[in-house]
Amino acid sequence: MRGRGGLDRNQLLMPTPLEDYIAHDNPVRKIDAAVDRIDLAALGFAEPKAAGRPPYAARDLIKLYAYGEENGITSSRKLEAETKRNLEVMWLLRGAHPDHKTIAEFRRKYPNELRRALNAAKQKGRSLLLHSESPLF
Numbered sequence: 285m286r287g288r289g290g291l292d293r294n295q296l297l298m299p300t301p302l303e304d305y306i307a308h309d310n311p312v313r314k315i316d317a318a319v320d321r322i323d324l325a326a327l328g329f330a331e332p333k334a335a336g337r338p339p340y341a342a343r344d345l346i347k348l349y350a351y352g353e354e355n356g357i358t359s360s361r362k363l364e365a366e367t368k369r370n371l372e373v374m375w376l377l378r379g380a381h382p383d384h385k386t387i388a389e390f391r392r393k394y395p396n397e398l399r400r401a402l403n404a405a406k407q408k409g410r411s412l413l414l415h416s417e418s419p420l421f
Contacts, residue, residue, distance in 0.1 A: 318409035360388040
């Protein structure tokens with residue numbers, strides 16, 4: 285018996301920009317705005333060295349951890365999976381998808397700085413007048 289068929293997966297494209305899939309009142313926008321307002325140098329994040337392949341931006345990894353904290357995701361492997369399947373995280377990281385080792389290494393390298401950055405993002409998020417109904421992690 286033949287059922288209703290889908291399209292060829294090789295032909296599927298996102299019909300609209302990723303921006304259109306994230307509602308204006310989505311909490312992920314508050315995370316993005318709050319983390320963008322943090323002074324990372326003041327919190328102790330080091331500038332990356334010029335040698336070798338450039339690392340993922342610390343700001344992006346902080347956004348990923350903030351998203352994970354808000355949604356109860358703490359595992360580096362689960363956060364990595366979210367970067368590849370979740371439209372909110374794809375939008376938040378602008379399509380970057382660091383692997384679990386990079387995510388875990390960032391947490392190991394900057395444990396205190398990361399905690400301070402997440403607390404600062406919470407403070408910034410509370411002061412933002414974007415969308416008062418949704419909580420910020």
